[in-house]
Amino acid sequence: MQYMVSVIQDGKGSPGPSDMAAVGAFNERLKAAGHWVFANGLAEPAAASVVDNRGDELVVTDGPFLETKEYVVGLWIMQAPDLDVALRLAAEASKVCDGKLEVRPCAS
């Protein structure tokens, strides 16, 4: 089972890889234990573009699809057998990146 663990900017400090070495070490532990799928940080929402090609004409809009005070600044995809394991990994990740996280199961 895969879980998306997103790092949330909630206005309290700036989460992110302030200590790259700690994040790197954590990611190595994830890999060694078979939990690693993917991880990366994201650029500011202002750098986003929204693409909608469902109609006759392609529409490209500048900015994120939703303007919010809280937004995702990075994410992991982790492999875990159940939510208890995913929550334990996320607790560790929250310390490492000094941020609030959302743990969301992938659909399959």
Next chain:
Amino acid sequence: MHEAGEAIAQAHREEWARVVAALTRRFGDLDVAEEAAAEAFATAVERWPADGVPPNPGAWLTTTANRKAIDRIRRENKRDDKQKEAQLLYDDPPGTLGAIDDERLRLIFTCAHPALAMETRVALTLRMVGGLTVPEIARAFLVHETGMGQRITRAKAKIKAARIPYRVPSAKDLPARVSGVLAVLFLIFNEGYLATGPDTDPVRHDLTAEAIRLTRLIHALLPEDGEVAGLLALMLLTEARRTARVSANGELVALDEQDRGAWDAALVAEGHRLVRERLAAAAAGVAPGRYQILAAISAVHTSARDVRDTDWSQVVALYDQLVRLDPSPIIALNRAVAVAELDGPEVALAAVDRLEDKLAGYHAYHATRADLLRRLGRSHKSRAAYDKAIELAGNTAEIAYLTRRRDELG
């Protein structure tokens, strides 16, 4: 006919959680387990009066529920593959059961999982482990049935989608997970202690006994956990008064009118022993939690051979300690009841009246007011408060008691 009805009621009390737990283990799906268990009991209601009660009702129900679950899974055969996959990953391999070897505890720890909101945990445990119906649970929470049904449905969906595991947590995670379970068990105990519904026994010994049984198990596993000991003591000291609490004609008997000789001396002694242990720990600097304080209050009451011997100043002091931990209006209401004995009904009434905003929909608020107004000789206002309390109360014995007290007013 009557015999079958009693057998079904008994099987529901004794077997519901086991059937749900066994099916959840086998099929890895709470929803399938719950629905199949409910169908098995519905089949028993149809068949047992005509065919007779089977020699082993529990085995009959489990077999029938298993068959119902398999039928449902076949009907939805598109889910077959996913089902198998879920089952493999959801469950511990055989032989890895934790120190507490009880199927129903797995069910409890799953239902009381910290990734679920507290209200959801309680509701889910009452449904899956306690076997209460959605309307009964809705009443316990003072919310609407529809909302409660949706809450339980959403919880089952989350357990499945997020893969909340079906097992007793590891020793490392256990202490943190236990406090959530205690809150759930306390609520189940209370629903048993003051059962609701017009066709329900006023005291559902099955629920109080189940809550005590499971709390004992957790206490055996975590003997050093003060709150587990506190909750167990509180339950035992409350359970000790059970038979004295309802009269032969089904009326609630208030604490001051109870035949104290009818209290269960063994349960009182066991409860007092636990409270003494916790008092010793508190003296050694371990701050007591709310269950330990509630148990201490109960110990003060059960130490008095006559209600007139009750140490009310001690009771009020303990409530003061409790209010600092848990400033809820219900605690404040209970404190006011003790204040009435210490400082008189006038002082208590002023304190109770301040809670109106928060407790106007709670029968005990009106019942407490009614009693204080009666003692102050304000019969007219007292009667109105009794009327309101009777209208809101859900427990048959309590309604009978309140009705008598109202009708005794001059």
